[in-house]
Amino acid sequence: MHSEFWSIDENSAERIRLAKAEGRRVIAVGTTVVRLLENAAQISRDGCLTSGSGWVDLFIKPGYEFQIVDALITNFHLPKSTLMMLVSAFSSRENILSAYSEAVREKYRFFSFGDAMFIS
Numbered sequence: 311m312h313s314e315f316w317s318i319d320e321n322s323a324e325r326i327r328l329a330k331a332e333g334r335r336v337i338a339v340g341t342t343v344v345r346l347l348e349n350a351a352q353i354s355r356d357g358c359l360t361s362g363s364g365w366v367d368l369f370i371k372p373g374y375e376f377q378i379v380d381a382l383i384t385n386f387h388l389p390k391s392t393l394m395m396l397v398s399a400f401s402s403r404e405n406i407l408s409a410y411s412e413a414v415r416e417k418y419r420f421f422s423f424g425d426a427m428f429i430s
Contacts, residue, residue, distance in 0.1 A: 312392075316346035317363035323350070326359050326378065335380040335430075341393050344379050345370065351377040371395040372403065381430035386413055386420040400429040 326347070329336055338344045349366040351359050359378055369392065382400055387393040389410075398406050409427060412418075418425040 313365045313367040314342055314345065315363070316342075316349065316366050318346065318350055318359075318361050320361040323359050323361040330359075330378065336378055337381045337383065337428075337430075338379045339383045341382070341384055341387075341396050344382055344396060347378040348374075348376065369395075370399050372398050374399045381428065383426055383428050385422060385424050385426050386410065386418060388421070397429060 326336055336347070338347060345366050345368050347359065348370065349364075349368045350362060351357055352368070353362075353364075354360040357377060372395070376399075382397070384393075384397060387397060394406075406429075409429075413420070413425065413427075
């Protein structure tokens with residue numbers, strides 16, 4: 311699993327904490343955002359999102375219990391990749407495979423500059 315640098319300022323952390331407290335959904339745009347938000351919550355003393363920065367090497371896979379992120383907007387990732395595992399943590403393997411089958415059938419564009427999907 312690759313490492314990524316993350317940074318979240320206090321204003322952003324507070325807005326996300328408020329959204330969670332009010333029962334609103336937190337929708338991450340991109341897998342990097344998922345990893346940084348979940349990592350920031352894990353390293354805090356009380357499991358609540360805090361501001362800060364550092365390196366994240368969090369490996370999210372099916373069975374992971376999300377603390378912050380409720381949904382994800384991301385592109386279609388390479389099969390058998392760590393990012394595909396992260397995407398699969400949001401839904402069942404069958405749902406993800408079904409979405410990918412439809413994407414292939416409908417000729418969606420894959421990878422970084424392709425089409426996107428919303429997973430909740």
